[in-house]
Amino acid sequence: MVALCVAGCARDAGIRPETSGGDGNGPAGSAAPGLTVRFLDIGQGDAALLQWNGRAALVDGGPRDHTDVLLEDLRRYGVRKLDWVIASHPHEDHIGGLIGVFGAMPVANYLDSGLNTGSPVQVSLLKAIQKQSTKVQVAKAGTRLDLGGGLTMEIIGPPDPLLSGTSSDPNNNSIVARADFGATRILFTGDMEGPERSWIFNRTQGLLGGAGPLKADVLKAAHHGSRNGTNAALLKRVEPRFVVISCEAGNSYGHPHKQALAAIRAFPTVKQLFRTDLEGTITLQSDGKSITMTPDHAPTKDIWSAGTRTRSRKGS
16 A cells, blocks of 8 residues: 655545535435435446435546536536535546546545555545645544535545555455434445455444444445455445446446345345446436335446456456
């Protein structure tokens, strides 16, 4: 691990938000009353836009070559500034688009895993952040993040101390967080793989039977539906009703993998699977009591079909 922080980019382990007053995000084309979460069709990457009570947050920003798509989506949904940007981990397919976001609009708060790799894309992002007065913070497992307007996030990962020597340290130190809005719970998992999953299971053992901190209505499947991201043990702890996989059609990894799809399909609480590669942006709406999930369009093929590798590999 390379210890990197652009000069002046002080990191604060405390979770103390700067607020933007909840204004500046107009209703045009945006969210219904309550909470709206859009799992954006952003190519081979992750980006989720949350809008609630005049506020907006972005969890990851997709790959850099889809920056124009991301910025157009933000404009379409009436976002002119962001109260929060959360980067699950410093891989290009999650933070590449965030560079353009920081160049296009004000961001009040930025949260990441604290893992610095020294990669060119991460250096560019930190430089873009430094040009603003954004409050930069590090996620700490066990903390509760108040995003204002009735939305909170329970930080479940990254591990403390950060894991090292895994097959992918950035993936296995992803921010794993559950967003709570009333009775609605959404679990974001970054690219968590087996080592981080094991750490979380061990840490939460005995807390409400080991399941409480992870239990959620909606699961954003880890690592784009990879075989190492979702298994029966995780599903048993989450007990999701809906699962969302964010990936690109014909991606070079073959995401989603048949093993993850089989585990999701077999799990009894899962009512429906959604995929950005087959259905475009997936929109969740909640009034804090009930949830509506709506894809942009009908799936272009069988929702349970595994991915096929037809593109050159990039990102991770």
